[in-house]
Amino acid sequence: MRGSPENLAALRHLLAERFPQAAPRPPAVLPTGVAAIDDAGDGGLPLGGITEVVASAPSSGGQFLIARLLAATRARRMRVALVDALDAFDPQSHEAPLLQHLVWVRCRTLDEAMQAADILVRDANLSLVMLDLRGVEPRALRGVPATTWYRLQRALERTDMAMVVFTAEGRDVGKSGNRETAKSENLGPPILLRQGFGGPASGAPTKENTQAANQESGNSAQSGNGGLVGSARLRFNLAASLPLDALTGEQTGLALGLPVEVQRRHANEERRIA
Amino acid sequence: MSHAVLHVADFALQAVVRTRADLAGKPVALLDDRGRKAAVVQTNAPARAAGVTAGLSATQAMARCADIVLLPRSRAAEKDAGAALMTVAWSVSPRVEHTAPGICTVDLAGKAAGTHLPHTRAAVEQLQSLGLEATAGIARTPFLALTAARVAGMQRRAGPVSTSSRPRAGRGACVQADSSSACGPPASGDPTGSESATRASRLEEISRPACSVLEVQDERAFLSPLPLALVDPPPDLAAILDGWGIRTLGSLTALPKPEVGLRLGQAGIDLWERAAGETDRPIEPCAPDATFAADMDLEHEVETLEPLLFILRRFVDRLALQLAQANLVAAELVLELALADGTAYRRGFRLPEPAGAADLLFRALQTHLETLRTESAIKSVRLVITPTRPLVRQHGLFDTGLRDPHGFAETLARVEAVVGRDRVGTPALEPRHRSDAFLMGKPVDVVGPLPPPPILQPLGLPLRRFRPPVEAQVATGPNGPVSVRCRIAHGEVTRRRGPWRTSGEWWKPGRWDAEEWDIELTRGGLFRLSLRSEQWLVEGMYD
Incomplete structure (x- = not known):
């Protein structure tokens, strides 16, 4: 019978046998050491793709996430680049050995940061590129063409490099769209897991893709999807400000996770085939 | 015993043309301005095709070809081209003689006979890549080899050889047993003689028509049809022999040697x-030269990047070849530019790993020069390479060194070009208590394992600095700050920690003395305040 589940399963089985290289592989990830993000991101940050971390509240743990990423990558003896758009990184907040693998790019403007990131993502010696755009004027950030983000995405594809873009533009995350709520025992606040991430799938920036991304990035505040990086594969929103006790790690569960909201791109290869 | 001669015809002209990218395909003539009236001494093929020949005055040359470019001789260019010629010759054999400008003789003794032709051909191709169109001759004696190289040059001048009627051998090359139907006559001497001479030799004509190697096998048959002028007879003898009707070498050698001696x-x-x-x-x-340097005084001051890169590419190609012959690699490049305003620009490029590839060396220069702006035009350029032995190292199984050291260095150079030289690197903490004290260092080559004891994962929130700190208006109460107003943060302070008083370096002008507070605002946000000289500053946000 045409279209029956049995036939479909048999067809999938046949395709998997004939074309084993096309079979979906478990996604390669870079563990962050932050349980909330690792859990939501299938074990960590996706390699070969962009992850956007939107810090929509002050003191919500963005810099803490950078510190955890530095520690996680240092333990694995990876090489990391931090493109610091406003020269805000504070080396004194970190242990000296955790900085040995870091290439810190101290930019002054958004243009410098985007150019530096574009150069760094093409270097095979790096395992992680962090692009910190927090503090950049929102209007300037929204003015970054979608093609720039796709250019970065294209450079990252087929590499084992992860890229994290920190922005501070997100507001009203999760006002619309299909929402799922998941709770973790490690975390106090709930994690919002929203399916149906707007925008095109990863791949070539076709006209339709670009238009969609433009709409998404240009209308992010209105549509409420909270991010500016059109080609991001995964997006987290750090939406809650942390209390003063967080300065010494006294807040319960802080070492395990941050209060985050997660958006996941729907166009996952595995789901597509399924 | 066998010898090869590498011959660069119109050497002085080619030496100048190879340093100028804008002259490709244009008619060019070299002027000798030592006399009272400047005269053309050498011309390239487009100029000859336009009717410009040696001996014409500059005016006559321009009358025949309006587009002709007239250039004076350049000793610096000739010196560099001569060095390139010798470097290539040393790639064939260690025994090389600098016979004359544009001519070097290579002793092939000790080399297997089967390698003479391919190695000489490779040298000619190498010269072609260095911007010198050369021909070569292989023969028993230096004189015969030089004559063969000249004959090959004359055949090349007469026009490219058609390859359609000849069998092909190897990669685009053809071994020609009888070139009479394919090769044109030489520009001077009788055409018949040239054809016969080529019959007695093997012409290895490479896919590029400008490169040719002539190997002499039957000497007498090769020499016989050649014009007498090739052996440089004294003028009085030349007149006598011409009167006898003897105009070729064969007709002279047909006479008995003792009878010629008697007369x-x-x-x-x-x-x-x-x-x-x-x-x-x-x-x-x-x-061979033990120094690895190249320099050139530019005839016209250079104001744009392209001509400078063109010259540097020539330098790098030649020096890389020189390094390879000495079994050395480059450890550092030093570029010196003399500027028109009398100043000089000097920059050293320490390579991440010693390298000898011309592309790598050139890229290091190009990446830097693409962002260089000098105050005035460049009038001379010098490149010095510090050689070293090739690095032979076996990486450890668990080493996490750079996958591509040169690529990494290039990446850093490109990023430096965007953000500035002192704004890229690995931060290192200074052993001081001063706020925001750190140094920017060079990224390490190998990320080693973490030293014991194990470092705990960071628990508290790091600071996100505002550089420079933001001035703020802070209202204080008995327990410290109660409200803050600045462009970064404003609101009531709900919780606070402090004060922490720090001071240091009181014996220096840059001493510091501050009182620091960590505060939490009602609307959210953790900030570090500091009070310095009665001025409140927001140093950063804990994030």
């Missing part, structure tokens, strides 16, 4: 021996 004396015997190919001489080999 023309010792000079006649010498001429006869040269014409018969009997003259031999030992070559005077010279030693």
Whole structure:
């Protein structure tokens, strides 16, 4: 019978046998050491793709996430680049050995940061590129063409490099769209897991893709999807400000996770085939 | 014993043209302005095709070809081209003689006979890549080899050889047993003689028509049809022989040698021996240059990047070849530019790993020069390479060194070009308590394992600095700050920690003395406040 589940399963089985290289592989990830993000991101940050971390509240743990990423990558003896758009990184907040693998790019403007990131993502010696755009004027950030983000995405594809873009533009995350709520025992606040991430799938920036991304990035505040990086594969929103006790790690569960909201791109290869 | 001669025709002209990217395909003539009236001494093929020949005045040359570019000689360019020629010759054999400008003789003794032709051909191709169109001759004696190289040059001048009617051998090359139907006559000398000469030789014509190597096998048959002028007869003897109707080498050697000696004396015997190919001489080999440097005074000051890169590429290609011959690699490049305003620009490029590839060396220069802005035009350029032995190292199984050290260095250089030289690197903490004290260092080559004891994962929130700190208006109460107003943060302070008083370096002008507070605002946000000289500052946000 045409279209029956049995036939479909048999067809999938046949395709998997004939074309084993096309079979979906478990996604390669870079563990962050932050349980909330690792859990939501299938074990960590996706390699070969962009992850956007939107810090929509002050003191919500963005810099803490950078510190955890530095520690996680240092333990694995990876090489990391931090493109610091406003020269805000504070080396004194970190242990000296955790900085040995870091290439810190101290930019002054958004243009410098985007150019530096574009150069760094093409270097095979790096395992992680962090692009910190927090503090950049929102209007300037929204003015970054979608093609720039796709250019970065294209450079990252087929590499084992992860890229994290920190922005501070997100507001009203999760006002619309299909929402799922998941709770973790490690975390106090709930994690919002929203399916149906707007925008095109990863791949070539076709006209339709670009238009969609433009709409998404240009209308992010209105549509409420909270991010500016059109080609991001995964997006987290750090939406809650942390209390003063967080300065010494006294807040319960802080070492395990941050209060985050997660958006996941729907166009996952595995789901597509399924 | 066998010799090869590499011959660069119109050497002075080619030496100048190879340093100018804008002259490709244009008619160019070299002027000798030493006399009262500047005259054309050398021309390239487009100029010859337009009717410009040696001996014309500059005005006559321009009358025949309006687009012709007239250039004076450049000693610096000739010196560099000569160095390139010698470097290539040393790639064939260690015994090389600098015979004349544009001519070097290579002693092939000790090399397997089957390698003479391919190695000489490779040298000609190498010269082609260095911007010098050369021909080569292989023969028993230096004189014969030089003659063969000249004949090959004359055939090349006469026009490219059609390859359609000849069998192909190897990669685009053809071995020609009889080139009479394919090769045109030389520009001077009788056409028939040239054809016959080529019959007695093997012409290895490479896919590029400008490169040719002539190997002499039957000396007498090769020499016989060549014009007498090739053996440089003294003028008085040349007139006598011309009167006798003797115009080729074959017609001279057809005369009995003793009879020629009786009538023309010792000079006649010498001429006869040269014409018969009997003259031999030992070559005077010279030693390769132990320094790896190239420099050039530019005739016209350079204001744009392209001509400078063109010259540097020539330098790098030659020096890389020189390094390879010495089995060395480059550890550092030093570029020196003399500017028109009398100042000089000097920059050293320490390579991440010693390298000898011309592309790598050139890229290091190019990446830097693409962002360089000098105050005035460049009038001379010098490149010095510090050589070292090739690095032989076996990486450890668990080493996490750089996958591509040169690529990483290039990446850093490109990022430096965008953000500034002192704004890229690995931060290192200074052993001081001063706020925001750190140094920017060079990224490490190998990320080693973490030293014991194990470092705990960071628990508290790091600071996100505002550089420079933001001035703020802070209202204080008995327990410290109660409200803050600035462009970064404003609101009531709900919780606070402090004060922490720090001071240091009181004996220096840059001493510091501050009172620091960590505060939490009602609307959210953790900030570090500091009170310095009665001024409140927001140093950063804990994030």
